[in-house]
Amino acid sequence: MKQDDIKSNILTTTLESAVNWGRKHSLWPMPFGTACCGIEFMGVMAARTDIARFGAEAVRFSPRQSDLLIVAGRISLKMMPVLIRIYEQMPEPKWVISMGACASTGGVFDTYSVIQGVDKFIPVDVYVPGCPPRPEGVVEGLILLQELVDKEKFSDYSTTLKK
Amino acid sequence: MLLPKIIAKIENKFSNSILDTTKFAGEDIIHIKSSSILEILKLFKNNGFNFLADMTAIDNLTLGGFERFSVVYHLLSHETAERVTVKAYVPEDEPELPSAESLWKTADWQEREIYDLFGISFTGHPNLIRIMNPDDYNGHPLRKDYPRLGNRERDNFPKVTRGINKDYFNE
Numbered sequence: 001m002k003q004d005d006i007k008s009n010i011l012t013t014t015l016e017s018a019v020n021w022g023r024k025h026s027l028w029p030m031p032f033g034t035a036c037c038g039i040e041f042m043g044v045m046a047a048r049t050d051i052a053r054f055g056a057e058a059v060r061f062s063p064r065q066s067d068l069l070i071v072a073g074r075i076s077l078k079m080m081p082v083l084i085r086i087y088e089q090m091p092e093p094k095w096v097i098s099m100g101a102c103a104s105t106g107g108v109f110d111t112y113s114v115i116q117g118v119d120k121f122i123p124v125d126v127y128v129p130g131c132p133p134r135p136e137g138v139v140e141g142l143i144l145l146q147e148l149v150d151k152e153k154f155s156d157y158s159t160t161l162k163k
Numbered sequence: 164m165l166l167p168k169i170i171a172k173i174e175n176k177f178s179n180s181i182l183d184t185t186k187f188a189g190e191d192i193i194h195i196k197s198s199s200i201l202e203i204l205k206l207f208k209n210n211g212f213n214f215l216a217d218m219t220a221i222d223n224l225t226l227g228g229f230e231r232f233s234v235v236y237h238l239l240s241h242e243t244a245e246r247v248t249v250k251a252y253v254p255e256d257e258p259e260l261p262s263a264e265s266l267w268k269t270a271d272w273q274e275r276e277i278y279d280l281f282g283i284s285f286t287g288h289p290n291l292i293r294i295m296n297p298d299d300y301n302g303h304p305l306r307k308d309y310p311r312l313g314n315r316e317r318d319n320f321p322k323v324t325r326g327i328n329k330d331y332f333n334e
Contacts, residue, residue: 112313
């Protein structure tokens with residue numbers, strides 16, 4: 001192989017950025033649709049905005065096979081333990097998008113029975129405002145999340161066993 | 164007209180149990196004491212009002228009424244298409260009423276809903292548990308003295324933190 005060929009065929013990078021590149025372009029969403037945001041998420045999946053362009057088309061309804069939890073809709077008092085269980089069932093690494101006003105803050109449902117923002121109980125990476133958000137807004141949130149994933153370090157997840 | 168006959172029968176059988184009769188939007192409302200409600204409802208059922216269209220409750224804390232709570236039965240006659248509203252008044256210190264489930268099966272879930280949201284218990288109900296709120300819920304949300312944002316029921320859930328719990332490994 002000529003030296004010029006090697007130059008144009010080999011790319012040097014860090015393992016971290018190579019892995020992050022793979023992760024950010026293959027986010028498998030787990031839609032937790034409880035309200036109208038869930039319907040809007042179908043619009044995000046459909047042909048016009050088509051999040052397959054960002055590698056997030058593989059919607060899994062099993063938390064064990066997905067790494068992006070999209071909380072779409074209001075979460076009631078009775079539903080929150082279910083959401084916590086689903087979040088805990090997802091394998092690491094995992095990210096959460098809080099889609100819409102209700103999931104982020106409780107929205108107009110300022111009552112005893114609606115959780116005033118899921119971030120009180122599970123960590124949220126990206127908040128998408130709107131009631132419901134436009135599909136473009138969700139795509140914007142997805143791109144923001146990809147930037148976040150790109151900046152992640154292995155040390156965020158590693159642990160040292162003291163024994 | 165079925166109603167005047169029934170009212171006469173009630174007054175004949177259970178004297179002084181009718182507190183008041185009013186009319187709203189062309190519909191008669193019979194206000195009664197809760198003591199012999201089951202017998203009175205049976206009288207309604209056997210004299211034409213065969214269908215329990217709806218059942219609900221009202222908290223009269225700010226409205227004013229004969230008692231704190233009133234349980235409302237909306238009855239319908241399929242034969243004559245007449246409607247009547249029966250309001251049974253329940254005191255605050257002992258919110259208890261005999262169950263109408265033996266007369267109309269539909270009262271089963273309606274009474275569970277009233278129990279859940281108002282805390283009125285129905286004696287003789289086959290399965291009186293909460294229908295919408297979690298079983299370990301504290302409070303009855305549709306009572307007027309219940310705070311809008313609840314009694315901090317949401318604070319008990321576990322808070323999940325990001326990533327692997329490092330303290331778990333370091334211990």
